Amino acid sequence: MLVTKNAAELCTLLVNELYGQLPSRIVAALLARGRSQVRDLALYTSLNPKQVRHGLSLVIQHNLVFYQTDHETANTTYEANPRAAYHLVRVGKILDVINRKYGLMAKNIVNDLLMLGHVExxxxxxxxxxxxxxKKATINGEQNHEYEHEHDLENGDTGDPFDDDSHYVNGNGTTHKTGEDTKPIQADEIFDTMAQLIAAGVVETVSTTMFQSPQDLKASVEQECMKEFPNGIRGAKVTAEFDTMVKSQIKAIGAERSTTKRKLQESALYEPSNIKRRKLANGAMSNGFAGDSGGSILRDEPxxxxxxxxxxxxxxxRNQKLIEHAExxxxxxTAQVFAALLASLCRKVYRCQYDQHTIMTEEEExxxxxxxxxxxxxxxxxxxxxxDVSTGIGTASEDDIDIRFSEKIRKYPPQIKGSHLQGTLDEGDEIIGSDDEDYDHSGERPSGAHVNGHHHGSVTQNGVSYNGNHTREGQLSRTxxxxxxxxxxxxxxxxxxxFVRHCGQNEWTVDFGPLxxxxRYVELDTMIEDSFGRQGLRLTRILREKGKLDDKTLPAMALMRKPDVHVKMAEMEMAGFLEVQEVPRDNNRAxxxxxxxxxFDxxxxxxxxxxxxxxSMVxxxxxxEVERYKKKNVLSVTDRxxxxxxxxEMLRGDVYNEYLDFLDIEKRLLSQVSKLDDLVSIFQDF
Structure with a gap:
C-alpha cells in the first residue's frame, strides 16, 4: 500500500506515541524505503542487527509489519502495514464504543490487547x-505489597495473591469487606467476555497466514497451485481450473481463521438461554453471542x-456515525430503531470495505x-x-397515507445522482400492500396518546402507560x-x-455504499461552503450533477454573472476542488x-x-510534543x-495550574485530531 509523505509521518508519530521510539524508527524506515531485510534496516536506522530484530519482534507483535520468507533463498523481507498503524489514532473511539456496547470488562480486555498485541x-x-x-488493591491502600508481587513473579512464583476475594488489606494493616466495584476479577469472567468478543468478531484468532500481506499470501497460494500445472497455464479451460483452485485455497485459509469464531457462534445458537441478550453492567445490551458455554470452549483451547x-x-x-447522521x-x-437495525445487521458484517486481496469465508462472500x-x-x-416506540411519530388518517407507495419493495440498492439518491422505482421493484393493513385503527389515538413525541395527559415509558396519578394502566402488547x-x-x-431499504416481505437492509x-458529499459540501461560500457550493453541485460544462453555459445555470463565476472557479481551482480542461478549436490555440x-474530479x-x-494531524x-517538552518538569512530577x-492534593498551586494548562492544551489538540480522523473515516475507510 502506497502512502504519502504526510501519511507516513503520521503513522510514525502514532507508533511512537503508543509503543515507543524503537518501533517507530523501524516503521518509518519501512514506510520510506519499502520492503527491506534486517541488514538493510540496520543501515537505514543506524541500529545494530540485534536492536533491529528486537524492534521487528515488537512491531510484528502489534501487526504493524508484515514479513515474507522466500523458501528458496531463506531470506525474509519486511513490509510496513500503514493501515494498522493509522488505526492507532482511533484507540479512544474504539474503547468508548466497546464500553457502551459490550461493557466495562470488554473495554479493559480490548485495552490490554492493544498494549500486548497478539497473545495466547x-x-x-x-x-x-x-x-x-x-490495581484494585492499590486503590484500597495496598501500595506496599505491589512490589512484593512483582518480586515474586520475577522469582517464578506464579501463584495469584488475590485468590481470596473476601477482603483487602488497607495501608494501616486493617481489613475490610469489598463491594461490587472492588471485587477481584475471576478467570471465568475473562473467559466468558473474551468468548463474547471473539464470537462478535471484535477479537480474532491469529494464524500464521496473517503475518503475510494479502498480496503476498495470494502470490504464495498461486505459486503452490502452479505446481499442479507442470505444463503451464494455457487456454481458457486450464486458466479457469487454476483460478478455481486458487479461490478454494484462499477460502480454506479464511475458514481456518474463523474456526473458533464459528464454534462460539454455534454454541450461542444451540442454547436457548443464550439467544436473548443480557443486560450489561453499564446498562447496554449484549449482542447475544456466546453465552456461558463460550468460556468453556476457550478453556479447552488455552x-x-x-x-x-x-x-x-x-x-x-461506522454504525455509530450513521446513527448520529440519522438522528x-x-x-x-427513529434513530434508536435504526441503531437496532444496524446492530442486527452487524452480526453478519465483519468489515467495511472489500478489495481483490481480501480473504473471505464462504459466509462473508x-x-x-x-x-x-x-x-x-x-x-x-x-x-x-x-x-418507547410510540413516541416520535405522528398519527395521520388513512386517507392521507398511500399504503402502496409506503410499502414498496426495492430489490436493488439506490443510485447516487449528484448529491442525492434516486427515488424512482427501478425495473423489478414491487409495490405491495401493507403487512399490517388489516390492523384495527379505531383505537389508535386514545385520550392522552403521544403525537410527534408530545405528551397529552399521560406518560408512556418502556411501553407502559400511566395516567395522571402515575398509576399503571396496562402494557402495550408485543404485536x-x-x-x-x-x-x-x-x-x-x-x-x-x-437510510433503510424495504427489500422483501417483512425484510429490511441498509445499503452502506450509497449511504x-x-x-461524503455532505462533508464535502460543508467544507466547500465554509471555504468558498454559497456560490462556490452551488457551482460545485451543478458540476457534480451535470459533469463537464463550458464556462459560457455555467453562468446561466448558476444564475450568476460571468465575471463572478470566473473569479470563483479560478479560486476553487487553485484550492484543488475543481479542474478545467482546455479544448482548442484550431492549431493556433488562441x-x-x-x-x-x-x-469536479x-x-x-x-x-x-x-x-x-x-x-494537520501531524x-x-x-x-x-513541543508542549510536553515545555512542561517536562511538571509532567515528570505528575508521572510519579x-x-x-x-x-x-500533592502539587503546589502554581505547579498545579501549569499542569491544568497543559491538560487543556492536550485536550484541544487531541480533539482536533479526533475530528480530522472523522473526516478520514468517512472519505476513506467507511
Whole structure:
C-alpha cells in the first residue's frame, strides 16, 4: 500500500506515541524505503542487527509489519502495514464504543490487547487478572505489597495473591469487606467476555497466514497451485481450473481463521438461554453471542492466540456515525430503531470495505454479493427495552397515507445522482400492500396518546402507560410494539437519505455504499461552503450533477454573472476542488478560439483533502510534543505513582495550574485530531 509523505509521518508519530521510539524508527524506515531485510534496516536506522530484530519482534507483535520468507533463498523481507498503524489514532473511539456496547470488562480486555498485541488466551487471562486485581488493591491502600508481587513473579512464583476475594488489606494493616466495584476479577469472567468478543468478531484468532500481506499470501497460494500445472497455464479451460483452485485455497485459509469464531457462534445458537441478550453492567445490551458455554470452549483451547480485529471495530464506528447522521434528520426515537437495525445487521458484517486481496469465508462472500437482510422480529429483539416506540411519530388518517407507495419493495440498492439518491422505482421493484393493513385503527389515538413525541395527559415509558396519578394502566402488547416500530422503519425507508431499504416481505437492509457516499458529499459540501461560500457550493453541485460544462453555459445555470463565476472557479481551482480542461478549436490555440470545460474530479479532491487532513494531524501531534517538552518538569512530577490521581492534593498551586494548562492544551489538540480522523473515516475507510 502506497502512502504519502504526510501519511507516513503520521503513522510514525502514532507508533511512537503508543509503543515507543524503537518501533517507530523501524516503521518509518519501512514506510520510506519499502520492503527491506534486517541488514538493510540496520543501515537505514543506524541500529545494530540485534536492536533491529528486537524492534521487528515488537512491531510484528502489534501487526504493524508484515514479513515474507522466500523458501528458496531463506531470506525474509519486511513490509510496513500503514493501515494498522493509522488505526492507532482511533484507540479512544474504539474503547468508548466497546464500553457502551459490550461493557466495562470488554473495554479493559480490548485495552490490554492493544498494549500486548497478539497473545495466547491463557497467558492473557493470567496477565489481565493480575493487573486489574493489583490495581484494585492499590486503590484500597495496598501500595506496599505491589512490589512484593512483582518480586515474586520475577522469582517464578506464579501463584495469584488475590485468590481470596473476601477482603483487602488497607495501608494501616486493617481489613475490610469489598463491594461490587472492588471485587477481584475471576478467570471465568475473562473467559466468558473474551468468548463474547471473539464470537462478535471484535477479537480474532491469529494464524500464521496473517503475518503475510494479502498480496503476498495470494502470490504464495498461486505459486503452490502452479505446481499442479507442470505444463503451464494455457487456454481458457486450464486458466479457469487454476483460478478455481486458487479461490478454494484462499477460502480454506479464511475458514481456518474463523474456526473458533464459528464454534462460539454455534454454541450461542444451540442454547436457548443464550439467544436473548443480557443486560450489561453499564446498562447496554449484549449482542447475544456466546453465552456461558463460550468460556468453556476457550478453556479447552488455552493456547489459541488472539488479537484485536480493527476491521470489526471500524464497522462499529461506522454504525455509530450513521446513527448520529440519522438522528439529525429523523429524530431520536427513529434513530434508536435504526441503531437496532444496524446492530442486527452487524452480526453478519465483519468489515467495511472489500478489495481483490481480501480473504473471505464462504459466509462473508455470500454476504458481500447478496447483501444482509434482517426481519422485523430480529430488529425488535435488538431494540433496547428503554425505547418507547410510540413516541416520535405522528398519527395521520388513512386517507392521507398511500399504503402502496409506503410499502414498496426495492430489490436493488439506490443510485447516487449528484448529491442525492434516486427515488424512482427501478425495473423489478414491487409495490405491495401493507403487512399490517388489516390492523384495527379505531383505537389508535386514545385520550392522552403521544403525537410527534408530545405528551397529552399521560406518560408512556418502556411501553407502559400511566395516567395522571402515575398509576399503571396496562402494557402495550408485543404485536402493537412491533407495528409501531415498523412505522419508524418505514420513515427511515421513505426519507430522502434512504437510510433503510424495504427489500422483501417483512425484510429490511441498509445499503452502506450509497449511504456513506452521500455522507461524503455532505462533508464535502460543508467544507466547500465554509471555504468558498454559497456560490462556490452551488457551482460545485451543478458540476457534480451535470459533469463537464463550458464556462459560457455555467453562468446561466448558476444564475450568476460571468465575471463572478470566473473569479470563483479560478479560486476553487487553485484550492484543488475543481479542474478545467482546455479544448482548442484550431492549431493556433488562441484564448478566444479555445473552449474551457470545468468539472469536479471527486477522486482527486478526496486525495487532496485526505492529504491535508494527514498534514494537520501531524502538526497537532508535533505541537503536542513541543508542549510536553515545555512542561517536562511538571509532567515528570505528575508521572510519579504517589502523585497520579491526587495531583490537586500533592502539587503546589502554581505547579498545579501549569499542569491544568497543559491538560487543556492536550485536550484541544487531541480533539482536533479526533475530528480530522472523522473526516478520514468517512472519505476513506467507511
Amino acid at each position: 488466551i491463557a497467558e492473557f487471562v493470567r496477565y489481565h487478572k493480575l493487573k486489574h486485581n493489583r 493456547n489459541t492466540v488472539v488479537r484485536l480485529n480493527f476491521d470489526k471495530c471500524l464497522v462499529e464506528l 439529525d434528520f429523523v429524530g431520536e426515537t 455470500e454476504t458481500y454479493f447478496t447483501g444482509v437482510r434482517v426481519t422485523t422480529e430480529e430488529i425488535f429483539e435488538h431494540l433496547c427495552p428503554g425505547v 402493537e410494539q412491533i407495528r409501531q416500530m415498523r412505522q419508524h422503519l418505514l420513515i427511515l425507508a421513505e426519507a430522502k437519505q434512504q 456513506v457516499q452521500q455522507l 484564448a478566444n478560439r479555445t473552449m474551457f470545460f470545468w468539472f 471527486e477522486a482527486r479532491t478526496l486525495k487532496r483533502v485526505l492529504d491535508n487532513a494527514y498534514k 502538526r497537532c501531534l508535533e505541537r503536542l 505513582r504517589d502523585v497520579q490521581g491526587k495531583e490537586e
